[in-house]
Amino acid sequence: MDYQFTIIVPVYNEEDNLPRVEKELLEYMQIASRKTKILFVNDGSKDSSQQHIEDIAKRHPEFQYISFKENRGLSAAIKAGFDYADTELVGYIDSDLQTDPKDFNVLLEHINDYDLVTGVRANRKDSFVKNMSSTIANGIRRTFTKDGMDDTGCPLKIIKTDYAKRIPMFEGLHRFLPAMILLQKGKIVQVPVKHFPRVAGEAKFGVWNRLIGPLMDCFAYLWMKKKYINYTVEKHN
Numbered sequence: 327m328d329y330q331f332t333i334i335v336p337v338y339n340e341e342d343n344l345p346r347v348e349k350e351l352l353e354y355m356q357i358a359s360r361k362t363k364i365l366f367v368n369d370g371s372k373d374s375s376q377q378h379i380e381d382i383a384k385r386h387p388e389f390q391y392i393s394f395k396e397n398r399g400l401s402a403a404i405k406a407g408f409d410y411a412d413t414e415l416v417g418y419i420d421s422d423l424q425t426d427p428k429d430f431n432v433l434l435e436h437i438n439d440y441d442l443v444t445g446v447r448a449n450r451k452d453s454f455v456k457n458m459s460s461t462i463a464n465g466i467r468r469t470f471t472k473d474g475m476d477d478t479g480c481p482l483k484i485i486k487t488d489y490a491k492r493i494p495m496f497e498g499l500h501r502f503l504p505a506m507i508l509l510q511k512g513k514i515v516q517v518p519v520k521h522f523p524r525v526a527g528e529a530k531f532g533v534w535n536r537l538i539g540p541l542m543d544c545f546a547y548l549w550m551k552k553k554y555i556n557y558t559v560e561k562h563n
Contacts, residue, residue, distance in 0.1 A: 329361045329412075330362070330415060331362045331363075332362075332364075332365050332411040333351070333418065333419060333427070334418035335347060335366050335420075335421050336400055336420065337368045338370070338397065339373045339375060340373075340375055341373045343421050343423060344382070348389075350426075350427050351364055351389075351427055352386065353427075354428055355388065357428065357431065358430065359431050359434050362430075363388045363390065365391065365407050366382075366389065366392070367406050367407050368392070368394060369397055369403040370397035371397075376393055379391045394406070400500050401498055401500050404418055404500050408491055414486065415434075415437060416484070416485055416487045418482075419481055419482055423522070424481070425481055425519055425520065425521060426522070433445065433484045433517055433519075436517060437486070440514060441510075441513050442483065442504055442507040443483070443485075444475065444480055444484075444515075445477070445481075445518070445519035446516045446519065447521035448521060473504045473508055475514070476516060478503065478505075482519050489507055489512050492510060493507075494506075494550070496550070502543070509551060
């Protein structure tokens, strides 16, 4: 099939969520404004997630997967998805489905004019501690990167694949995707999307991950920004 859009779904111990992921992504693909396929990236799950993923792929050829030998983290899972994607557009959504796959169509309305379109979670349904720590972390990151984004942690994004493949691999890259597109002289925009409470499984990140980790990553980003090499190919044979 002539697919145009790959949705990456990072998975780590989400056996309870995967039946709902299958159902909601199938529903989205029926209304998707671009021909869409799904790429699960199993980040070394210890539960039965891999078996669920393989069963889904057997039932639906538009669902594919890669599986890590060991747990490497969300950034590695997203980067692997970028590397394996073979469509002109790539996006991702978390397997906890706290965002709505149908909102991909909202983001796709803007992708012709931008190189990255990211969601901003409206009326977030997380705990006070999680919301506050994310707000602080976003403020710190925004100060360092000057990317103007209010919610880079929103797990609903679309990127033009040629830009996504040029993003270097580093821990915490999922927080810096807009900034990494800006380093490539790309254009970015944020669009409000719906947000829901988690209904199954457990959150994989605590206050440390949302505050101290992002602060340390900001210094790594500043080093990378200073050393970043950007080029444009004029001709090739």
